[in-house]
Amino acid sequence: MRFDRIRLRNFKPYADTDLDLSDGVTVIHGLNGSGKSSLLEACFFALYGARALDETLGDVMTTGEDETEIELWFTHEGEEYHIERRLRRSGDRVQTATCTLEGPDVTADGARDVRAHVKSLLRMDAEAFVNCAYVRQGEVNKLINATPGQRQDMIDDLLQLGKLEEYRERAGQARLGIEDVLGEKRGALSKLDSQIEAKEEAGLHDRLNALETELTEVESDIERFEENRERARETHEENDRILSEYEERREKLDALESDISDLRESIASDERKRDELREEVRDARDRIETLDSNLDEKRDAAGLDAADEETVAARREEVRAREDEVREELTETRKRETMLSNQAEKLSERADELRERAAEKRARAEELDAEAETAESDLEERKSNLADLESELDDLTDRFEDAPVSVGDAADHRESVRAELDSVRDDVAEASAELEAVRDRLADAEELRDAGKCPECGQPVEDSPHVDSVGEFEARIEELTETLGDLRERRETLQARVEAAERLVETENRIEELRRNRSLFEERIDDAREKAESKRTEATSNRERAEELDAEAEEKREAAETQADAAAEVESEVSDLESELEGLDGERTRLDAVEELRDERSDAEDRIDRLQERRDDIADRNDERREFLAEKRDRRSELADQVDEKRVEEAREKRENAAEYLEKVEVKLEELRETRDGLQNDVGGVKGELKQLEELREDREELATRVDALESVHEETEELEAMYGDLRAELRRRNVESLERMLNETFDLVYGNDAYSRIRLDGEYELTVFQKDGTALDPEQLSGGERALFNLSLRCAIYRLLAEGIEGAAPMPPLILDEPTVFLDSGHVSRLVDLVDEMRGLGVRQIIIVSHDDELVGAADELVTVEKNPTTNRSSVRHEDAADLAAAASLSGD
Ligand SMILES: Nc1ncnc2c1ncn2[C@@H]1O[C@H](COP(=O)(O)OP(=O)(O)OP(=O)(O)O)[C@@H](O)[C@H]1O
Numbered sequence: 001m002r003f004d005r006i007r008l009r010n011f012k013p014y015a016d017t018d019l020d021l022s023d024g025v026t027v028i029h030g031l032n033g034s035g036k037s038s039l040l041e042a043c044f045f046a047l048y049g050a051r052a053l054d055e056t057l058g059d060v061m062t063t064g065e066d067e068t069e070i071e072l073w074f075t076h077e078g079e080e081y082h083i084e085r086r087l088r089r090s091g092d093r094v095q096t097a098t099c100t101l102e103g104p105d106v107t108a109d110g111a112r113d114v115r116a117h118v119k120s121l122l123r124m125d126a127e128a129f130v131n132c133a134y135v136r137q138g139e140v141n142k143l144i145n146a147t148p149g150q151r152q153d154m155i156d157d158l159l160q161l162g163k164l165e166e167y168r169e170r171a172g173q174a175r176l177g178i179e180d181v182l183g184e185k186r187g188a189l190s191k192l193d194s195q196i197e198a199k200e201e202a203g204l205h206d207r208l209n210a211l212e213t214e215l216t217e218v219e220s221d222i223e224r225f226e227e228n229r230e231r232a233r234e235t236h237e238e239n240d241r242i243l244s245e246y247e248e249r250r251e252k253l254d255a256l257e258s259d260i261s262d263l264r265e266s267i268a269s270d271e272r273k274r275d276e277l278r279e280e281v282r283d284a285r286d287r288i289e290t291l292d293s294n295l296d297e298k299r300d301a302a303g304l305d306a307a308d309e310e311t312v313a314a315r316r317e318e319v320r321a322r323e324d325e326v327r328e329e330l331t332e333t334r335k336r337e338t339m340l341s342n343q344a345e346k347l348s349e350r351a352d353e354l355r356e357r358a359a360e361k362r363a364r365a366e367e368l369d370a371e372a373e374t375a376e377s378d379l380e381e382r383k384s385n386l387a388d389l390e391s392e393l394d395d396l397t398d399r400f401e402d403a404p405v406s407v408g409d410a411a412d413h414r415e416s417v418r419a420e421l422d423s424v425r426d427d428v429a430e431a432s433a434e435l436e437a438v439r440d441r442l443a444d445a446e447e448l449r450d451a452g453k454c455p456e457c458g459q460p461v462e463d464s465p466h467v468d469s470v471g472e473f474e475a476r477i478e479e480l481t482e483t484l485g486d487l488r489e490r491r492e493t494l495q496a497r498v499e500a501a502e503r504l505v506e507t508e509n510r511i512e513e514l515r516r517n518r519s520l521f522e523e524r525i526d527d528a529r530e531k532a533e534s535k536r537t538e539a540t541s542n543r544e545r546a547e548e549l550d551a552e553a554e555e556k557r558e559a560a561e562t563q564a565d566a567a568a569e570v571e572s573e574v575s576d577l578e579s580e581l582e583g584l585d586g587e588r589t590r591l592d593a594v595e596e597l598r599d600e601r602s603d604a605e606d607r608i609d610r611l612q613e614r615r616d617d618i619a620d621r622n623d624e625r626r627e628f629l630a631e632k633r634d635r636r637s638e639l640a641d642q643v644d645e646k647r648v649e650e651a652r653e654k655r656e657n658a659a660e661y662l663e664k665v666e667v668k669l670e671e672l673r674e675t676r677d678g679l680q681n682d683v684g685g686v687k688g689e690l691k692q693l694e695e696l697r698e699d700r701e702e703l704a705t706r707v708d709a710l711e712s713v714h715e716e717t718e719e720l721e722a723m724y725g726d727l728r729a730e731l732r733r734r735n736v737e738s739l740e741r742m743l744n745e746t747f748d749l750v751y752g753n754d755a756y757s758r759i760r761l762d763g764e765y766e767l768t769v770f771q772k773d774g775t776a777l778d779p780e781q782l783s784g785g786e787r788a789l790f791n792l793s794l795r796c797a798i799y800r801l802l803a804e805g806i807e808g809a810a811p812m813p814p815l816i817l818d819e820p821t822v823f824l825d826s827g828h829v830s831r832l833v834d835l836v837d838e839m840r841g842l843g844v845r846q847i848i849i850v851s852h853d854d855e856l857v858g859a860a861d862e863l864v865t866v867e868k869n870p871t872t873n874r875s876s877v878r879h880e881d882a883a884d885l886a887a888a889a890s891l892s893g894d
């Protein structure tokens with residue numbers, strides 16, 4: 001096997017690193033803490049995952065990163081494989097996100113799967129790998145410090161001896177299992193043996209015989225007693241029968257006795273009854289006598305010759321016929337009476353009605369008279385009003401006698417006078433205005449004149465043509481004053497005339513009005529007169545009608561009286577008929593009384609007949625009974641003769657004795673049966689036990705066969721177990737021998753001095769170092785360097801043993817040594833170089849060594865330098881080329 005390439009990302013100090021590895025010796029060197037060990041760890045982790053770590057997954061992830069990747073390529077048995085692991089941080093935890101293994105005919109997915117495949121490829125788990133191939137820093141003493149047992153386990157495991165032990169243990173467990181079962185079965189067998197022995201000692205057959213004899217005896221006793229009991233029962237039954245016969249007879253006798261006394265009693269009581277009946281007949285006869293005398297009386301009262309049925313019936317028929325006649329007549333008469341009194345009533349009602357109407361008419365006449373009077377007084381009043389009106393009219397008409405106009409022209413006249421007045425007034429106004437104007441002009445002219453000027457044109461007066469106009473003016477004023485005075489006089493006159501004309505118009509209007517009123521008044525006077533006359537006439541006619549009605553009423557009243565008299569007559573006829581009916585009723589009652597008495601009498605006779613009959617019946621019955629009685633008495637004396645008191649006494653005694661015996665024998669039988677049942681149970685029990693014994697013997701036979709079989713299996717298992725143990729011991733012995741030889745050879749090679757003669761590895765993996773003088777030393781007593789060499793030797797020996805010892809394909813992983821030179825001086829480093837060469841020679845393809853040692857560096861086929869960047873704190877790797885290698889080698893040469 002060979003690592004081909006490792007690629008890291010964020011693994012411990014590595015940010016991104018890719019390193020190719022080849023065959024031969026590769027030395028990895030660099031300063032402390034540069035990351036050398038981490039590189040080896042990465043390879044180991046790639047193969048085995050978390051199992052390869054002392055720390056947690058989180059510790060391999062570069063601080064501050066969240067993801068780590070490791071890839072390892074390796075060759076194994078000519079095939080190439082590739083492992084990839086990716087870790088991821090999620091929260092506080094770091095988990096495996098991806099884990100795959102790819103190879104020519106494997107693909108594994110998941111940490112567990114990959115680990116299992118790696119283990120089967122390399123034929124070693126993580127621990128075995130560490131013990132054999134990977135000598136971790138500081139673990140050089142691990143195998144020396146281990147106890148022999150641990151050492152044995154480690155080496156056995158590596159050499160696959162563990163498997164044999166496992167098989168041996170399995171065989172041992174099987175053996176133990178078989179032993180358990182065997183022990184159990186053997187216990188059961190001895191238990192069965194002792195059970196069988198106990199049963200055999202109990203003498204079961206003898207017991208059975210004794211019990212069966214006893215049982216036969218008891219059963220014959222039971223039979224005997226049962227026979228006795230049967231006989232006692234028979235005796236008891238026979239005497240019981242005798243006694244019950246006797247009882248029966250006794251009962252019959254008693255019954256006869258009571259029958260006889262019953263019969264006697266019945267006869268006596270019926271005789272008493274007959275006596276009573278005779279008394280009743282006597283009473284009935286007395287009653288008939290009384291009824292006969294009563295009947296005579298009643299017959300006389302009914303006026304009958306005889307009281308026999310025919311006579312009474314004929315009389316009854318007569319009464320009934322008369323009654324029918326009277327009833328018919330009565331109905332007729334009552335009808336007539338009703339009719340007459342109805343008529344009388346109606347007539348009298350009519351008379352009242354007529355009288356009422358007459359009174360109404362009279363009252364109406366009174367009313368009409370009063371109305372006529374009112375109309376007449378109205379007439380008088382209206383006449384006087386008319387007279388007043390006519391006298392006023394005459395006065396007013398008189399006023400027109402001296403007037404310029406007649407009635408009817410007054411209005412026209414007033415208009416013409418008014419027109420005249422108006423024109424005069426105009427004239428007055430005109431004249432007054434002119435007068436005024438003339439007076440003014442006069443005044444002006446006089447002024448001018450006084451100023452020497454022309455009064456007309458204002459020119460100086462000299463030469464003025466107008467100086468004499470003043471005079472003219474003065475003349476005109478005189479003329480106008482005179483005219484004005486005339487006109488004013490005339491106006492006064494006309495004014496008086498207008499007033500007179502207006503008064504005439506008023507009078508004329510009043511005359512018109514009065515004339516109109518007068519015709520109206522006259523009409524109304526006519527109306528009143530007519531009304532008074534008509535009311536008077538109507539009153540008279542009403543009075544006349546009242547007279548007529550009164551007369552008629554009188555007539556009706558007289559007719560009513562006549563009818564009432566007739567009705568009273570008919571009524572007396574009715575009461576006559578009614579009293580006749582009553583008489584007839586009384587007659588019938590008397591007939592009833594006669595008949596009743598007669599019926600009662602015949603009832604009494606019937607009763608006597610019945611009583612006599614009953615008496616005869618009773619007499620007959622008693623005769624019968626007497627015959628019966630004689631018979632019963634004969635039967636009684638017959639039965640009394642049959643009873644034998646002595647025999648009865650004997651039977652009673654025998655029966656008692658039998659009953660007593662039965663009681664006792666029952667108890668005895670019960671006891672015997674109990675005994676028999678007990679014996680039968682015992683016999684059954686003994687038989688059951690015998691059967692059990694048989695079964696136990698069968699079981700024992702079976703079990704013994706099974707124990708034999710188990711014993712032979714146990715033997716075989718024991719042999720198998722021993723064989724595995726022997727095999728392992730043998731193999732181990734051979735391994736230990738080889739290992740011891742190789743260890744001595746290797747140790748000689750790396751530490752060939754005169755101090756130690758040889759190393760012994762015994763069968764128990766106890767290591768002892770022998771000095772030249774033969775003293776034995778514990779390896780722990782060696783010096784540090786010696787121990788380191790010793791350990792390396794042991795490792796290499798194991799590695800060789802693996803390579804040689806296991807036939808066929810040994811896995812041979814790369815031999816990895818981390819700082820193996822720590823305790824070695826330079827001389828021994830050279831020996832280590834020799835060892836490495838030796839291992840190479842033995843066929844180890846790849847050896848990877850972490851070391852600072854120049855000599856080792858010089859021996860390397862490949863040199864890998866690890867450096868850490870002090871600023872980034874990230875490590876990196878690089879291959880030194882051949883020149884550098886040579887330089888390094890020459891350096892070591894100095
Ligand atoms: N999870 C991590 N993240 C980052 N750096 C880490 C982590 N774990 C370890 N380291 C660093 O890796 C270095 C340890 O590496 P390693 O043990 O491989 O060194 P070395 O070269 O073998 O040293 P020496 O010669 O002392 O044995 C340390 O410097 C440590 O700080």
Ligand SMILES: [Zn+2]
Nearest residue numbers: 033036037137
């Ligand atoms: Zn280191």
